[in-house]
Amino acid sequence: xxxxxxxxxxxxxxxxxxxxxxxxxxxxxxxxxxxxxxxxxxxxxxxxxxxxxxxxxxxxxxxxxxxxxxxxxxxxxxxxxxxxxxxxxxxxxxxxxxxxxxxxxxxxxxx
Amino acid sequence: xxxxxxxxxxxxxxxxxxxxxxxxxxxxxxxxxxxxxxxxxxxxxxxxxxxxxxxxxxxxxxxxxxxxxxxxxxxxxxxxxxxxxxxxxxxxxxxxxxxxxxxxxxxxxx
Numbered sequence: 001x002x003x004x005x006x007x008x009x010x011x012x013x014x015x016x017x018x019x020x021x022x023x024x025x026x027x028x029x030x031x032x033x034x035x036x037x038x039x040x041x042x043x044x045x046x047x048x049x050x051x052x053x054x055x056x057x058x059x060x061x062x063x064x065x066x067x068x069x070x071x072x073x074x075x076x077x078x079x080x081x082x083x084x085x086x087x088x089x090x091x092x093x094x095x096x097x098x099x100x101x102x103x104x105x106x107x108x109x110x111x
Numbered sequence: 112x113x114x115x116x117x118x119x120x121x122x123x124x125x126x127x128x129x130x131x132x133x134x135x136x137x138x139x140x141x142x143x144x145x146x147x148x149x150x151x152x153x154x155x156x157x158x159x160x161x162x163x164x165x166x167x168x169x170x171x172x173x174x175x176x177x178x179x180x181x182x183x184x185x186x187x188x189x190x191x192x193x194x195x196x197x198x199x200x201x202x203x204x205x206x207x208x209x210x211x212x213x214x215x216x217x218x219x220x221x
Binding site: 031033040041042043044045048088097098099100101102103104 | 115142144151152153154155156159170201203205207208209210211212213214215
């Protein structure tokens with residue numbers, strides 16, 4: 001969807017480094033989803049954020065939704081090669097639980 | 112549990128041919144979805160079914176039809192394939208928050 005902007009588009013990091021991926025919406029969100037897609041495979045649901053200021057963690061991945069509910073950041077601590085893939089954010093703008101997706105951020109982690 | 116399964120994994124069609132993509136889920140979810148994923152365009156919703164017996168158009172429904180055969184199965188049909196329908200197609204299911212995705216079908220239309 002053109003309404004969700006993800007940055008950066010791609011990221012290459014050395015194993016062990018921390019990194020952050022951002023997702024910005026032009027409209028207030030009912031919910032913000034984060035998914036991971038391994039290359040050539042389907043998407044895996046990571047977490048959903050609904051409340052302003054909410055923060056959730058999944059293993060070494062932490063995501064936060066800002067107070068205005070228009071931006072979310074996904075942070076990976078001490079990255080590993082297993083974190084490599086495409087991270088997509090999805091916006092639920094109407095409370096339908098049907099996300100509209102951003103274009104994704106491609107992450108490569110070098111051992 | 113197999114989760115969400117899709118068949119076939121790969122398909123090559125000629126322009127004008129028809130085919131049906133199959134999707135099944137064994138998680139007893141009410142909602143099912145069909146998406147297409149294209150480079151630079153992200154994931155776009157084609158059709159969805161909120162419950163057995165209902166279907167609704169998504170963002171890019173033109174050129175496609177769907178059938179919610181029962182609670183488990185949701186098929187996507189291309190009646191007359193066009194090169195613009197070359198894509199990777201994903202089926203998903205959900206019950207509330209978070210969708211579960213199948214492995215995808217890579218379709219090439221020549």
